[in-house]
């Protein structure tokens with residue numbers, strides 16, 4: 001069984017996230033997603049619309065996802081790859097090169113991001129909607 005692992009915030013889920021998870025799962029038989037906790041996101045400068053428990057619940061419901069674990073630190077990836085017997089680490093190419101240190105432990109794949117969609121754009125669109133109603 002080929003085991004795949006990816007990491008992300010997955011706030012205000014959109015088709016860019018779904019396409020990433022679909023392609024990640026297609027690389028193997030089992031996909032584990034490490035969802036960033038709220039505290040970890042603060043370190044990434046991100047304040048989420050949905051708290052960790054809700055984001056984890058939503059990601060776990062996606063048909064491509066087989067397991068969800070929390071992402072609490074930048075340093076956990078090697079341990080995660082070893083403890084979960086991961087064969088392939090996958091993430092969007094906005095991170096290209098950043099996780100090459102994992103090549104010692106597993107295959108590393110950077111997938112093209114889906115253009116034209118982002119959680120930030122979704123937040124801005126919602127803010128515009130709100131201002132139009134006022």
Ligand code: C2G
Pocket residue numbers: 007008009010011016017020036044071090091092093094095112113114115116117118119
């Ligand atoms: N993504 C994508 N296309 C988009 C937006 C996001 O392919 N239009 C991908 C990202 O490249 C990432 C995944 O979807 O692989 C999750 O994106 P985010 O929730 O923004 O995750 P991020 O904050 O980049 O967290 O340790 C790694 C970090 O936790 C990654």
